[in-house]
Amino acid sequence: MLLYFIGDMPTEIMTTKGDASVDNRALNLWRIDNFDTNATLVNFFKYSFIAINRANAVIKKMPGTDIDSKLKDQYLGEAYFLRAYNYFCLSRNFGLVPMHYGVVETLSQTGTPLANNMDEIYDLMIDDCKKAEELLPVYAAPIMGRIDRVGAQALLAKIYLYAASAKANNVPLYKEMAKDVNSLYQDAMTYAGRALGLDPDYPQNTYGFESDLLKIYDVENFAGKENIFLMSMDRTGEAEGQYSKISKMFLPYIEGATIWIKQGDKDEYIKSHDGWGEYRTEMNFYNEFDGNDLRKKDLIVDKVYNEDGTVKAEWKPDGGDFEYPFCRKYIDPKFDGDKTSTRPFLIRFTDIAMVYAEAAGPTTKAYELINFIRHRAGLGDLTPGLPIDEFREKVYEERKFEMAFEGDRMYDIRRWGRIGEIKEVKDAGLNESQYSFYPLPQTEINLNPSLRE
Template sequence: MKTLFRAVICGVLCLAVSSCDKSISEFLDKAPGVDVTESTIFSSKVQLETFIAGTYRIGLHSIFTYNDANLIPTSRTYCINAPITDEAECEVTFMHPEQWNAGNVTSATTLVANEDYRYFIRWTAIRDCNIILERLKDVPNLDDTYKNQVIGEVKFIRALNYAEMLKRYGGVPIIDKRFQLTDNFQVKRNTIEDVVNFIVKDCDDAVAKLPATYTSNFRGRITKTAAQMLKSRTLLYAASPLFNTATPYMSLGEDNKLICYGNQDNSRWQLAADAAKAALDLAPAGNFSLITDKGVDKNYKYAWEQNDNAEIVLAEKTYPSRARTQFPWYGQQPVSIINAWGGVSVIHNFVRKYEKKDGTPQTWPGGTDLMQKYAELDPRFAQTVGYNGSYYDKDVPLLETFQGGRHAADCDGGAWLKKLLPDALSASSGAVPNGIVFRLAEAYLNYAEALNEAQGPVPAAYDAVNTIRQRSGMPKLPTGLTKEQFRDRVRNERDIELAFEDHRLYDIRRWKIAENDGVMQGPFYGLKITKITGSTDFKYEPYVFETRTFLPRMYLHPFLNTEVYKGYLVQNPGY
């Protein structure tokens, strides 16, 4: 649905894009008195709303990437992050995940190559938030309810941008005011603890001030539940082994607290569990709930495909309908289907994580029963993966990824990614991206993981993960699991449920498992699929298509040398 708030954002974008087409002389040749100044922005509610919409535009970032070079040059990239991990492989070699897979993440490469193409934009968003907080009192005729809403919105956006930097860099400089020209711009990094506390404080303030819900024409604005989910995610990361330790992954000497707490405290897991439970408790008042009424073979797909469904707590709503030849779609579809930048091939490392429908592990020894193997898998598999013999879209009703098939070229994994690409998208019709920022299913899995780490596999932890499994027709987890066994099961559930939603790269690193074979280093597998003459089934054979490299320094991103050489930022270890 093209909401009013999306329309406001798009209006801001049109102004920005049209300005890019003007020469400098056109800006200089303005008639007197028509400049838009800061005082103009804070002169009325209408002007303020336009500025807030622009802050949403640069401050929210979804699971999609966009080719925005004409609007914000540093935000240009082409591929999602899944091929950095054991989820996928890029069809082409020039995409940024290839730098990661070769261990070539360095402090001298570009932000795009290092994945964080929004780094500088985040600081712009934070500055905009600080300006609004400073100047809100100057806008005439605003009631207290609206003022509180705006404070909640911008504190959330500020917290979200800090959370995105926390999971990439560890401690970063905390900027909680608008800088003046006389201020010292060289602010040093704060500790992990400082940054986590800052994010949590902003989230708590936002929860207190934001409404539970809005009228339908403002769907996409930040709610109490969204703010609580950000708090939940932040505290989950803070409690995880990467940060919640006395000994960091690599030593930074006297600056170790920039990359870890400096002690291990199990109570951090309980804080994370409490925050996730609070998000689940807030959800009903915001009309948020899991999708459970579409059937076990459709619930999951409806949740990620359908815009504004009840499970979407917050989505980026910058873009209207986009043709399949426009981003974000253009960087995800195989060349054999559309002559685009290149698709995302789902690899066998990931497919092996799917259980059979009865909850037992699937085996993949190689054989002549591939279609039977696929049919036995968790229903979420067919709602996520474009596999040989499956429906891809109305232009490609039957995928052929077998050797010599129409869609086999460069398909290293043996399958293509279907998730994120809605059925409505085709050569003749575009689709509105469902730019998920928070989906309620995450809160259930956050709760299950954190509660198990804090208390062991208690009934409430079982209930949370089983709620996710059962809505997709999967049986409950077996009772009597140890803490370690439950940890493995809930992590696998997270891999499946949140697949390709830009969680896996950061889950791998916060769990400190990147160095395990087949996760971010070592052998990566695809399937060689061969058509069997006279049969409807196919022969399959797992094979190693690539050996990847992960260096311990890559547990956190590097700051660019151009920033470090200014002398105020301590670089992360190993760079």
């Protein structure tokens, strides 16, 4: 759940309840004096480096093992991918972080200094993704919790686009990068094209667009073709972390606990529990949607039902039975108490289609991809013939509605240099040096003498 607290809660699309924890309220309201001890940020930093250390252990020890060569390549490829993925998560949130190229096995190895610059972090991530691309196959169907060659290509496309747009928008640390902006955009387009199956030298037909929005978010469709990288969660798990409580965070409290949610414009309903009301739709964002947008009409719920289809409770702008219209991307009709199989979408095919479009600019293929996404949402074509800057702006806006509540919005705002436009940031009177990145956790500074220099 750290994904949403850090990736959506501080943005204009999400808010939280009034009696949320001090740390959660601080993220929502940009109370930066809390950030260096904020438990969510501390845990995000800690667990990312735990993952990196485990990946480093596989990278170090796997070549010497006596196992099947295909499995060896798979495990090595996954380790390179995961190291890159976690450094991508860290650098987007904290900026410069310690660079661990090998396994930390003793206390004396924990004093690693920060990267010299953002180029150093990106060099490692790019190299790791390219190694993963070489080592991994393309699977016949998506496998929950695992990635393949397409996943490596998709992550690399996101890495290149992030650097390109952040440098183009003069984001601190990125504007000093030695890498050329146009080359970064070109590389983002190249690797996104590979992931999408547009490059004949890298064919794939495993992943693609779902034509139905609701099918993307069907919890039983975990092998769906949108799912390039889907976190593994299962309601049958015995320990928290094996099963998911994501839906409880998005759904409001509704007296009676069991509710039914309508399936778009069909006379069909799926069962759900109610929730804790932690992740709440920001009303200004809700009102920004086009009235015909199915991403609002079908994926944000303002009315719930009884099993027989009669209305049980509803939200209204001037009051109602629950406090906010809620995101229904995470619903598990087979929930077991608070245990569900709802899963974070870590890399989705549509995300990479928009990466391609933003990187490429207003080409025929880029328009084709964006227009498919808009048509699926019940909208018309994007204005044809836009200049490149206006086209990229439109893709940026499209991402806001398409990727809402998937833990990604913060990073689009950050790479476009627009954190200063968030209302709570303005209200807090923060400057660029205060909001560009989260501070390193104080506990890590205390443990690592190199960070105190």
